[in-house]
Amino acid sequence: MAMHDDELHIDEQIARRLMIDQFPEWGLExxxxxxxxxxxxxxxxVGAGLTARFPLRSADPTVVRDELAREATAMRELAAYCPVATPTPVAMGDPGHGYPLPWTVQTWLPGAVAAPHDLAHSEVFAHDLVNLLRALRAADTKGRHFAGSGRGGDLHDSDAWMEICFRESDGLLPVDRLRALWAEFRSLPNVFPEVMTHGDLIPGNLLVENGRLVGVLDGGGFAPADPSLDLVAAWHMLDGERRSDLRSELGCGDVEWWRGAAWAFQQAMGLVWYYREANPGMSALGQTTLARILNDPVLSAISSTSPGTR
Structure with missing residues (x-):
């Protein structure tokens, strides 16, 4: 089942033909x-050491090529600071055999994709996340600033999207409580200097082995943003005690910490309903993260003040 209305078709046969035609050195892999x-x-x-990544949604090929080139630059920069392995760009492919967009070849990393619950109680994994966030925050922004209106900028920019999510989530989630939380989240001031952030630290972008963080995927979004943005990892993957440990180690104050919860909330709200049928794993992640937020003692008290929950 397609996840998006504009989703492109790409299968192993097409991918194999594109590799053979454009990169014959890997044609036998x-x-x-x-x-x-x-x-x-x-x-x-592709073989033992590479991956090919094909954008799934229809777009202007020129725009996609520029975006993939930008992502490759960001990936190389991330690799210079990341304390664990991260894929590096190898090549960019062209459209062909019915697939209409540019695509990329990257290095393959060993490890298992993290899950929302598997390491939720692990002190060691929480500490690994602390080390990751510290390393990313220490990277030089080189005078750059947040660009765009998505996650990592002004929370108010998400109001229209959140309204869609609340409407679509009616019957799936406790919308009254969630609206009350968003009303509080969106009022949190952004008073922190921007730092370099990964931008999408969900479980699917982290690799683990023997309970340790061993890899970070999807580094094309490495860029300056609200330092709270990467705190979403704590809400997506840790229980309350381990979140508290991470917060303490990073020295997060109230505003920074709750802005991290706000970004996790904004992300999770879009996952539950949008991917309910087409990608149950992503929908379940949204459910898990929202449950952690709603069950947090401080945030639970806020959401319970909604007239619809009294």
Whole structure:
């Protein structure tokens, strides 16, 4: 089942033909699709050491090529600061065989994709996340600033999207409580200097092995943003005690910490209803994250003040 109305078709046969035609040095490698909960790219493993990534949604090829080039630059920059392995760009492919967009080849990383619950109680994993966030925040912004209106900028910019999410989530989620939380979240001031952030630290972008963080995927969004943005990892993957440990180690004050919850909330609200049928794993992640937010003692008290929950 397609996840998006404008989703493109790409299968192993097309991917294999594109590899043979455009990169004959890898033409004899096995090409097989990797099943993931990812929503942006179809991913194929190429031999033992590479992956091919094909954008899933229809777009202007010129715009996509520029975006993929920008992402490659961001990935190389992330690799210079990330304390664990992260994929590096290898090549960019052209449209062909019915697939209409540019695509990329990257290095393959070993490890298992993280899950929302598996390491939720792990002190060691929480500390690994602390080390990751510290390393990313220490990177030089080089005078750059947040660009765009999505996650990592002004919370108010998400009002229209959140209204759609509340409407679509009626009957799926406790919308009255969630509206009350968003009313509080959107009023949090952004008083922090921008830092370099990964921008999408969901479980699917983290690799683990033997309970440790060993890899970070999807580094094309490495860019300056609200330092609270990468705190979404705590809400997506840790229980209350481990979140408290992470907050303490990072020295997060109230505003920074709750803005991190706000970004996790904004992300999770879009996952539950949008991917309910087409990508149950992503929908379940949204459910898990929202439950953690709603069950947090401070945030639970706020959401319970909604007239619809009295």
């Amino acid at each position: 096995c090409v097989r699709r990797i099943k993931t909960d990812g929503t942006v790219n179809a991913i194929f493993r």
